[in-house]
Amino acid sequence: MTDKPRDYEQELADILNALAESTLEMSDEEIELEIREEGLDPQIVAEHVREILKNTVKSCQQRLLIEAEQEYEKRISAMKGADYSLPESPKAQRDLITSILASNPQLVRGLLTAQSRDFNSLPDEDLPAFVIQLMSLIEARDIIEEEGAPEE
Amino acid sequence: MKRSKKSPRRVPAEEAASPDEVMAALSSLSPDQCLRLERYAQSRVGSLGRGSLSCDARALLCEAIRATCEGKRSWHKTSVDFFGHLIGVIRSKSSHLHRKSASNKTYLESDVIGESGSPVENSPSQAPNQEATLLANEAVERIERAVGERPIAWIVMEGLRDGWNRAEIIKEFQISGTEYDSNLRWLRRTVPKLREGKS
Numbered sequence: 001m002t003d004k005p006r007d008y009e010q011e012l013a014d015i016l017n018a019l020a021e022s023t024l025e026m027s028d029e030e031i032e033l034e035i036r037e038e039g040l041d042p043q044i045v046a047e048h049v050r051e052i053l054k055n056t057v058k059s060c061q062q063r064l065l066i067e068a069e070q071e072y073e074k075r076i077s078a079m080k081g082a083d084y085s086l087p088e089s090p091k092a093q094r095d096l097i098t099s100i101l102a103s104n105p106q107l108v109r110g111l112l113t114a115q116s117r118d119f120n121s122l123p124d125e126d127l128p129a130f131v132i133q134l135m136s137l138i139e140a141r142d143i144i145e146e147e148g149a150p151e152e
Numbered sequence: 153m154k155r156s157k158k159s160p161r162r163v164p165a166e167e168a169a170s171p172d173e174v175m176a177a178l179s180s181l182s183p184d185q186c187l188r189l190e191r192y193a194q195s196r197v198g199s200l201g202r203g204s205l206s207c208d209a210r211a212l213l214c215e216a217i218r219a220t221c222e223g224k225r226s227w228h229k230t231s232v233d234f235f236g237h238l239i240g241v242i243r244s245k246s247s248h249l250h251r252k253s254a255s256n257k258t259y260l261e262s263d264v265i266g267e268s269g270s271p272v273e274n275s276p277s278q279a280p281n282q283e284a285t286l287l288a289n290e291a292v293e294r295i296e297r298a299v300g301e302r303p304i305a306w307i308v309m310e311g312l313r314d315g316w317n318r319a320e321i322i323k324e325f326q327i328s329g330t331e332y333d334s335n336l337r338w339l340r341r342t343v344p345k346l347r348e349g350k351s
Contacts, residue, residue, distance in 0.1 A: 016199030
């Protein structure tokens, strides 16, 4: 019978991993003692850890927000670039909005914000963008009805 | 402490914690839990030796949080507490780093920190080589020689390597809690130095 050669790398990893895992079983006092033996103040270390973790979350939140804003801008640009023929006068634009909402009640129920539902209070200069948004919503809904919802 | 079997990482979106919930959970961690996280990350990074260059305990902790917020390792808040989740992510990230840095190549910072800025994810992948094996051989011999001079430390180290917990080691080898703790403290302080060739 031949002896299996020792796998020193694995043995070393096992020793170090075992010592790392022992951290989870140490008492709070033992952990504080170990930190003090390194010349550090446990209270300051704990605060520092919490701070760096919180800062990481904040930077993630910020990044997610920036990504969401970029996506929003992209969609708005795409909407603006869409070729819709709009009536010119504000009154005709309001009539068109009323007509779109009347024939698409689900938009009023589910998709529009409370502010948008009160479109009568929208200033004239915001009307074209609102009409375009409505048309884009209808277009998107029609595509979904035709092709099914996109997969996540 | 026995570790539970691996569970699937995929967490249903509605059960995964949002960054706001992660932030709230961070605020509710006790100072002792923060210290334990730091020690654990420190020990896991320490076990990587030269493979840990440019990835310190702080980087490992940040990476665990980043992975949680970005949904790469979602926190399944109904099945595990936040502290337990972070420990699991730190363990898995450091194991990943260990597998990738199993050889003895000298790293440049630019090798390790890639586009995503994550030193853990971007570490170079290499196959083990003879020099790494030789270094490990020497390190194990240094550790065995030094620990062999302290019978209780030897027992503790071997017990831990076999996956035994504190209570099991104390009971099986009939040593006191104080003996266990002081020898474990010595091991935790000394073994990383022996591994690097210091005493």
